[in-house]
Amino acid sequence: MYDIKTFNAIASVGLARFDEQNFTINQTETPAGIILRSQKLHDYDFPDSVLAVARAGAGTNNVPVKQCTEDGIVVFNTPGANANAVKELVIACLLLSVRPILKGANWVQTLTGPDAEEQAEAQKKQFAGTELEGKKLGVIGLGAIGAMVANDAYRLGMEVTGFDPFVSVDTAWSISRRVKRAQSMEEVLKTCDFITVHVPLSENTHHLIGKEQLAKMKKTAVLLNFARGELVETEAVIAAIEAGEISNFVTDFADERLLNNEKILVLPHLGASTEEAEVNCAKMAARTLKKFLETGNIKRS
Numbered sequence: 001m002y003d004i005k006t007f008n009a010i011a012s013v014g015l016a017r018f019d020e021q022n023f024t025i026n027q028t029e030t031p032a033g034i035i036l037r038s039q040k041l042h043d044y045d046f047p048d049s050v051l052a053v054a055r056a057g058a059g060t061n062n063v064p065v066k067q068c069t070e071d072g073i074v075v076f077n078t079p080g081a082n083a084n085a086v087k088e089l090v091i092a093c094l095l096l097s098v099r100p101i102l103k104g105a106n107w108v109q110t111l112t113g114p115d116a117e118e119q120a121e122a123q124k125k126q127f128a129g130t131e132l133e134g135k136k137l138g139v140i141g142l143g144a145i146g147a148m149v150a151n152d153a154y155r156l157g158m159e160v161t162g163f164d165p166f167v168s169v170d171t172a173w174s175i176s177r178r179v180k181r182a183q184s185m186e187e188v189l190k191t192c193d194f195i196t197v198h199v200p201l202s203e204n205t206h207h208l209i210g211k212e213q214l215a216k217m218k219k220t221a222v223l224l225n226f227a228r229g230e231l232v233e234t235e236a237v238i239a240a241i242e243a244g245e246i247s248n249f250v251t252d253f254a255d256e257r258l259l260n261n262e263k264i265l266v267l268p269h270l271g272a273s274t275e276e277a278e279v280n281c282a283k284m285a286a287r288t289l290k291k292f293l294e295t296g297n298i299k300r301s
């Protein structure tokens, strides 16, 4: 159990639910640290007392990191704390992209009468799918989430190729011996049946996947984005799907331009939305912030 009062943090609404389970939160006008989940801090007027910001999650793009750094405020995230939740959703969506489970489940609800089962048997062919086993998965970004996706996809019988634009090739390779290493992102784009992106959003990765990259993919390729919406250029992906340059897009980011397109599956940023992930992130953020405020060190042991 953690008592957030002991390190004088302010907690945002997103974290408030943890009061009931684990935390006592002390809202204060002179906080030494801030813990937050999804709230945007860009317009937040930081009190002079703030020394650190703990983002209970992987991405820190809701925090003005540059400004914080200039002001001497340490910003950290909770790497890996919600990775399992995101990984499970990616694997679920890989399966959804080869088996029309949602369509079949919706359709079966429309059946009426005592012969519903017979009708289902007679018409189920329309919902036949394919299998993941033996197909090629490309994982762009081999951090905590990408590496877990790669491992589980391998266990499902997929052939996994990884590329990390930031981690050196040798480090990426050591993350998982089950991942074939690609020498370039182009290799992943050209050769894989499914491509999933797991890199953080930054100036360098904004529109990492745009017109040029989409044009290199197989016509049958399925692209998945569970990292950040801005990594994939929305208009380019819609155009690529309309032109038949790729087959499907699965995204966890609800850009309205992507809605109502039967080749695009849009989720409302559910990647880390599990009880377990939220608790793990909050605990790691609270522990690390406490440690930093007590010792000036955020190194996790």
Ligand code: MLT
Binding pocket: 037, 038, 056, 057, 058, 059, 060, 082, 227, 271, 272
């Ligand atoms: C993250 O950055 O940890 C995930 O996108 C989940 C989230 O922000 O809720």
